[in-house]
Amino acid sequence: MFQHLTALGIQQPKQIERYSLRQEAHKDVLKIYFRKQKGELFAKSVKFKYPRQVKKVKTDGGSNKYREVTEINRNLTLIIDELNTITKTKKLEKLSPKEKILSDLRHLEKVVSSKIAEIEADLEKLK
Template sequence: MFDNLKSLGITHPEVIDRYNLRQEAHHDILKIYFRKDKGEFFAKSVKFKYPRQSESAEQLSENEAQRINPNLSYVIEELDQLCQQNPLEVDLKNKILEDLRHLEAVVSNKIAEIEADLDRLTRFK
């Protein structure tokens, strides 16, 4: 049971608390959170990155349709089974704050990358 989760290295799927799925560029990012042990401040989590699949190899346009990776679909099915066994009310405020912090980190990293590129350009002139 839960063979797809076990193939990801999750040896004890029963300790999964919740999961989050988001799309970033041409990838789906799956983050799985585990139940906190007593005395732990933050829940442990693991993150997996799945490339999106093209609908058709014949489509070459930049706006081509993409779909979720089939392996990710199987993992999500198993996660849904686990999470339905342990219904958890999602705190929307915390989720929004978490998403904002993630966005802030992504933007900060991209700004640093662009500034580094600019520095390289100005050094060569």
């Protein structure tokens, strides 16, 4: 039933609890979170990166000028449709714009601090 999710290697799609989708540079990052199993400290998650499709679009009808625009990968849209089918009954109440911005900011802080730690560890190896 969930052919695109099983093609990703997800054996039990019904165990999916939620997902997140964000854009980093020219990639869309899909992170799928599974239900926490008994005895696990943290719930499992998997991350997939999809390059954005680049298209050239005419900017003006009179001139021959084009500009590049990016859009979501077609395969990713099919996966999101399947994820929405699974998670539609579990939708969390919508966050206010302020709450969403704060949530995005906290996530960015975690990503940046993790990357800084990784770079510092690489620098230590060079000594």
